[in-house]
Amino acid sequence: MxxxxxxxxxxxxxxxxxxxxxxxxxxxxDTDAEIEQRVADILADVQRRGDAAVLEYTARFDGLNAPDLSALELRQDELKAAFDSLSDAQKHALQAAARRVRTYHEAQKKANGESWSYRDEDGTLLGQKVTPLDRVGIYVPGGKAAYPSSVLMNAIPAHVAGVEDIIMVVPTPRGEKNALVLAAAYVAGVHRAFTVGGAQAVAALAYGTATIPKVDKITGPGNAYVASAKKRVFGMVGIDMIAxxxxxxxxxxxxxxxxxxxxxxxxxxxxxxxxxxxxxxxxxxxxxxxxxxxxxxxxxxxxxxxxxxxxxxxxxxxxxxxxxxxxxxxxxxxxxxxxxxxxxxxxxxxxxxxxxxxxxxxxxxxxxxxxxxGPNHVLPTSGTARFSSPLGVYDFQKRSSLIEVSEAGAQVLGKIAAELAYGEGLQGHARAAEMRLLKK
Amino acid sequence: MxxxxxxxxxxxxxxxxxxxxxxxxxxxxDTDAEIEQRVADILADVQRRGDAAVLEYTARFDGLNAPDLSALELRQDELKAAFDSLSDAQKHALQAAARRVRTYHEAQKKANGESWSYRDEDGTLLGQKVTPLDRVGIYVPGGKAAYPSSVLMNAIPAHVAGVEDIIMVVPTPRGEKNALVLAAAYVAGVHRAFTVGGAQAVAALAYGTATIPKVDKITGPGNAYVASAKKRVFGMVGIDMIAxxxxxxxxxxxxxxxxxxxxxxxxxxxxxxxxxxxxxxxxxxxxxxxxxxxxxxxxxxxxxxxxxxxxxxxxxxxxxxxxxxxxxxxxxxxxxxxxxxxxxxxxxxxxxxxxxxxxxxxxxxxxxxxxxxGPNHVLPTSGTARFSSPLGVYDFQKRSSLIEVSEAGAQVLGKIAAELAYGEGLQGHARAAEMRLLKK
Missing domain, CATH: 3.40.50.1980 (Nitrogenase molybdenum iron protein domain)
Structure with missing residues (x-):
């Protein structure tokens, strides 16, 4: 049948x-309790032993042996060579896709991601400065679900945001590299890439090792181990949604x-x-x-x-x-x-x-x-679209509030702040506000 | 001395x-392993037993007994009565602060939080629709650090975003209510409020109980138990940063x-x-x-x-x-x-x-x-400003990508998508794209 x-x-x-x-x-x-415990152990081990631990787990889980972690770095010329090895049709498709994704995310940044400020009637400046993250890590799955499009969708918004250091990790079980994935990293402007994966790669990015630099945020999909590891390091670094x-x-x-x-x-x-x-x-x-x-x-x-x-x-x-x-x-x-x-x-x-x-x-x-x-294909799953959003330029930016209170503004605001601060029992706050009031 | x-x-x-x-x-x-385990147990218990579990933990941890959970709801007239009980100076300060916080967050929404779209040269529409979350929970600490200003800073951005259901939880140890906190909830437009706290309040908001509705996101500061609980329910609901x-x-x-x-x-x-x-x-x-x-x-x-x-x-x-x-x-x-x-x-x-x-x-x-x-006082701590932002209107909004490919656009995009999809071994994707190509 x-x-x-x-x-x-x-x-x-x-x-x-x-x-x-x-x-x-x-x-x-819900994550399996056994997976959770194994991931916790891997994170602690990488935090303690750095490169050596990452190397060991890569040998054990991916069947990939190397003398040291730097041997697992993919150099830019290797990424370029992978691109050069593609057919013309593949090159064209990858570049055309990258161009459209970039155009869309540039529009997104312009629409929702620029700094802004205004002055109120007292001359007080209020606003937000929007700046890129310094360094991000992009997790790219290997093995049966090696998707070059995911490389574009993660790296390009980071690039558009202005991130200066985009680190890709991608497991290569038994050393098998996917030329399209490497080529996508080249097209998308990934700055450094390492053939490591799993919870050990997340740990390396979150804590930093001698060879893999510590990042500010980790994005990208992965299996249950990767998801559990991302959830555990959340707070120490930023993460995107758990897919x-x-x-x-x-x-x-x-x-x-x-x-x-x-x-x-x-x-x-x-x-x-x-x-x-x-x-x-x-x-x-x-x-x-x-x-x-x-x-x-x-x-x-x-x-x-x-x-x-x-x-x-x-x-x-x-x-x-x-x-x-x-x-x-x-x-x-x-x-x-x-x-x-x-x-x-x-x-x-x-x-x-x-x-x-x-x-x-x-x-x-x-x-x-x-x-x-053009829009991102990293999207909220399992009903999380109720409270979360597609991956975007905003995931690679952060905001700092800007406040410049004028002398006149301080006279108005100081009285309000002092009243509320005394109400909360925070006399230091109240006194700090009152010191800015002009003596009459 | x-x-x-x-x-x-x-x-x-x-x-x-x-x-x-x-x-x-x-x-x-790092969270204490003992706290982590106790929080995991409380979450599981509230998920299983709902109202009854929340009532028991409130009696045990806050010394507050009630016949049922609805007896712990603060009605709107009670919030208003708390406001009416304040001195004129306190009323004025609370309202003036709320007005300024609202004005700032309205400017923030206008600058960075509106829907946008454009059409490309093929007539394809691309953009994002920005919409408010349906329902959010705001955690307000009680006891020694009961801050009415935190109520304003959490509830007002949610209100400005357009959230229709803002649920506040605030522990009231031994039943002691803070009039300024209740008054702030009134001024900020909190829709419903419950005098529960701790991990049990986070659990109730995340899972929903017969009395406390399930929310889409939980924001607001709390002690180690609250932080651990928020981290655990993250993914099922949204959360803000762990402070x-x-x-x-x-x-x-x-x-x-x-x-x-x-x-x-x-x-x-x-x-x-x-x-x-x-x-x-x-x-x-x-x-x-x-x-x-x-x-x-x-x-x-x-x-x-x-x-x-x-x-x-x-x-x-x-x-x-x-x-x-x-x-x-x-x-x-x-x-x-x-x-x-x-x-x-x-x-x-x-x-x-x-x-x-x-x-x-x-x-x-x-x-x-x-x-x-005006700007929010809920801010990233402990170096997390490297990758995260002040609480804002954007925390109470989410985005949906909008894509409308024209017939002409489908002819261009279909070929690119099919090339990449075949490269990834996803023939269903490729065929779906090719079906939109006009037969020649």
């Missing part, structure tokens, strides 16, 4: 919908060719059997048509087994009463990727409150956004 | 400066009255014996003058014992070669509060890369910023 991919069929009109829907969405971010499995939600009004939607669902499902692909649509006949396209297209897909496992285990085709209800359910899910596959996407977009990225209209397949439309 | 406060005297010209400086700065954010002890660094060129600087150092030291007050100055005679003012003013301070312990244990008066060197050292410290107590503060400000807030000129005492200048 051939492989089947049958996402769960649900209808919001069903009396069991809420329970079925909750069960299908359920995913726990869960990838998700797509397609809101369809039935106007898009059903094979396009089927393939968009596949493109999420093929990542990982835990990835989640959901279709919300008020048209039952259209849902049937998408299922038929799933059946037709699945045998053509090289990753059909992963796709089938993902769709069977976590996928859903949900019949809704109307598009408004579909939008409301989408807000409950707060999906990472949200396609509005509608003839009139701008009618629905204002109803959509929580999503990592919103892809409007039938031509906007998620895959265009994943690679080259 | 009377109490002495003698911050450590250092000189950058000394051969032992680096070691002495490092020793004085040292502070470990360490408060710090001030004063860069002085010798032009400010030395008693002003002495009192500014006190105003940090009086918070907590772990608070850190540092003066950097190229003028040895001026440093002597500040020490004389410390000696003169200390006996007048009600919190003199805390001030002395803080200055003796963690304070420093550092002689530098010049102001440029003082700026460079400040960047190494990345202080929470940075006063540029200079005749010409704008000469030095561009050299200052890392700081939570920069206070320019002699009139800008930190205490004015703490209460009412």
């Amino acid at each position: 051939s492989l089947q991919a049958a996402p769960l069929r649900l209808s919001t009109a069903s009396s069991t919908f809420e329970a079925d829907f909750a069960a299908r969405l359920h995913w726990s971010a 869960g499995p990838s998700e797509i939600l397609v809101l369809a009004d039935g106007s898009t060719p059903p094979e396009w939607v089927a393939m968009d669902l596949f493109s999420q499902a093929e990542h990982d059997e835990l990835a989640q692909s959901i279709l919300l649509c008020p048209d039952a006949a259209y849902i049937d048509a998408v299922q038929r396209e799933i059946d037709r297209l699945l045998p053509e897909m090289p990753r059909q087994e992963i796709i089938a496992r993902s769709l069977n285990g976590r996928g859903a085709l949900i019949l809704t009463r109307d598009m408004e209800e579909a939008c409301a359910i989408s807000n409950r899910i707060a999906p990472e990727h949200l396609e509005v596959s509608s003839r009139d996407p701008h009618r629905w977009e204002p109803l959509l409150k929580h999503a990592g990225a919103i892809f409007l209209g039938a031509y906007t397949s998620e895959s265009l956004g994943d690679y080259c439309a | 009377s109490l002495q406060a003698a911050p450590l005297r250092l000189s950058t010209a000394s051969s032992t400066f680096e070691a002495d400086f490092a020793a004085r700065l040292h502070w470990s954010a 360490g002890p408060s710090e001030i660094l004063v860069l002085a060129d010798g032009s400010t009255p030395p008693e002003w600087v002495a009192m500014d150092l006190f105003s940090q030291a009086e918070h907590d014996e772990l608070a850190q007050s540092i003066l950097l100055c190229p003028d040895a005679a001026y440093i002597d003058a500040v020490q004389r003012e410390i000696d003169r003013l200390l006996p007048e301070m009600p919190r003199q014992e805390i001030i002395a312990r803080s200055l003796n244990g963690r304070g420093a008066l550092i002689l530098t070669r010049d102001m440029e060197e003082a700026c460079a050292i400040s960047n190494r410290i990345a202080p929470e509060h940075l006063e540029v107590s200079s005749r010409d503060p704008h000469r030095w400000e561009p050299l200052l890369k890392h700081a939570g807030a920069i206070f320019l000129g002699a009139y800008t005492s930190e205490s004015l910023g703490d209460y009412c200048a």
